[in-house]
Amino acid sequence: AQSVTQLDSHVSVSEGTPVLLRCNYSSSYSPSLFWYVQHPNKGLQLLLKYTSAATLVKGINGFEAEFKKSETSFHLTKPSAHMSDAAEYFCVVSPTGNQFYFGTGTSLTVIP
């Protein structure tokens, strides 16, 4: 069975401080893993993608994520939050085939 768990529905950080958004997954296969961001009234935008190459994946806007197979985790981090990072973030697992499983999302608030 495939599933994605985003451990925090809401995260608040101060501008300039680190961001950590947590994601755990379960998959019967070696999956592809993604992080997407959704700003209000916008579609989802890809931040980064893991496809069994390097376990540390760098994405856009200073975000990165580390694939840890032993922990079945794919947490998203950023060293320093910016106001423009405030949005909804989705972790996605894609096993083989056409299926994509989304987490319930984490809403990130950045406090000035």
Added chain:
Amino acid sequence: ETGVTQTPRHLVMGMTNKKSLKCEQHLGHNAMYWYKQSAKKPLELMFVYNFKEQTENNSVPSRFSPECPNSSHLFLHLHTLQPEDSALYLCASSPLAGGATQYFGPGTRLLVL
């Protein structure tokens, strides 16, 4: 600009109406998807088309009827919907199906009265 457009952006319809959602991608992709995004729930994959052929239907009620006339266009025909069908409907495309990066449109916000 993601290269995936959706029309209309907002739609209000009664339960007896028939309407259609349109998605168009200008990225040369071969796979297209419909998703439903409801409040407090994960995105639900509804349909997948690969080279104009439907390859996934995730137990979607028949009141939702997709159509893919070519690799650039995807429609979702709606009829006799229920209030619980109110949601944001997102279209996406990818070069190929099967774990590829998806590019999303802005969505159609649907309200069923």
